[in-house]
Amino acid sequence: MKSLRAGAKTGFLFILIIWGLHTVKAQYKVEGRIVEVGSDYDDVSVAIECNGSKKELKLTPIGNFETYLEANKTYLFNFSKPGYVSKIIEFSTIIPDEVHFETIQPYYLPVRLFKTFEGVDTVFFNQPVAKIKFDKTLSDFADDRDYSLKVKYRIDKMRQKKKKPEKKTVVRKDKRDYPKQEIVLVKKEEIVKQPSQTIDKKEEKSTIDLPPLKERYPQGRTDEIFELDGRTVERTIFMTGNIRKIYLAVHHDWGGVFYFIDQADLGYRCISFEAYENLLATQSLDKKNK
Template sequence: MNRVTTKYHKAGFLLAGFLLLYSFVFAQYPVSGEVLEVNNNYSDVRVELSSGNQNVDIPVSANGHFFTSLEWNKKYNFSFKKEGYVTKVIEFSTHLPEGVSSSSIEPYHMPVRLFRIFEWVDTVFFQNPVAKIRYDKSEVRSDGRFGDFADDRDYSLNVKFRIDQMRREGEEASASVKAKKPAKKPTKTKKQKRANNTNSENTADIPIKEEEQTPNTIDKDFARREMNGAPPLKPVYPEGETNEEFALKNRHIHRTIFVYNGQRKVFISVKHEWGGHFFFIDEAHIGYRCISKEVYEHSILNCRTKIKQYK
């Protein structure tokens, strides 16, 4: 999907034009979004919007898209819920600094990835927001000017670190429990039992192959498979732009890391020998997300502009 975006990927030109017109008419701020990673089943996905004592449900379309409008200079909580999935809360503040006109702010597009509840998940932890969105005077808009809504990167990175830690602890605990359990003896089907009765006593039992378990998509999703083989990010990168190249057996990975103003942003390009070319952005609260080439290129230019600003 083509998007003219900074962080969180603004809507496309046509959608942006419609939403801007909407905001002018109703003097409210338009926010759209989409729910991801729910196996294309949106029948019981709920998006709740709350502010103070007011709570409303936002309709979700058959393909997971939603739209609402927010009043200016207020704080909201978006809650994303689905049976069997971890509920996510995103805080959104529409407060603007003095002197900033609401008509200059572009519409906001919010992709949200849900993941299944896993063992040892701390559901109390997810009662707090996984991301906080607010006005950032350093954010570069699609027209090249500064000042737009963006997520609090430091906050999101801390949340992502805690979620990754929670998942690792769960995997380690699960592996420990499995290691202590005695191996189950394969059971025989009725057909094998009948065959065994007709064979001599010296005939060995035919082992039953246990059904292979499909990995949970949260552990081996598309992005992880695409980027498999690249070494992990270093703990610290220098200020500015760093480019890393990784030549693997059947694909080439290019990783670009930007560090400026206390923030770190990561973009990945994966080019396969058969011609496939995929692009990813590291969104702290949802992990790596596949994006279009246009969004990738625009985001790279956006970060380079910001680096020049802070030099």
């Protein structure tokens, strides 16, 4: 009788251990970094909200952070810094029943904060600037592309409403006739070289500088290949109406190959080879059917 009780007790403890391990694995890791705020992270605040509860995330000296999310919940990441526009990013961990967190790579979330400017609508930034959710096509988490593009459009419109500089009248001290001269005012942002697109990937610990995108691309698929120092980059652009989607395949001379999807304002996101191949095939098929 005692042996039966001992066996039952052991079995029960084994079930508890397995259940406990399963609970631990139900946590999904999200790691990221605050960029473009200089090197001062002391006054940068990163907080996460869910179901009314809120907690602060600790930043490393170089602006990195990490946290673990539970399944089937919606989280709000809040990023702020004095003198900068605050950002909110929504992250939904709702996944199909047959999908498990351990089969998905941790999510890397680079967050770019920009300084406040005249004409900025602070009320607009009380809503998420990006929404991340599970994508069945990728079998991975990805941002809502259409939503991000709409937000980017609104932000660009705000920047265009900056107060124009007043025209200055030049009064000459003498009254001699001078030939008329055409004065062309060039905005500062028009003469500053635009930074090329970069990839900030933790595993590579490097930056890839690519030629800037063209202003216009034809409808359908466009492939570009760039021979860089120690690597070859294949950039694939799909245009569907006004929607542009970009994918990268980075081939290193030492044999490593990494794949990325452009997530608009969030930057590039590393994806698996299977997701990359499946996504390119799906995009091509969708265009052909149309």
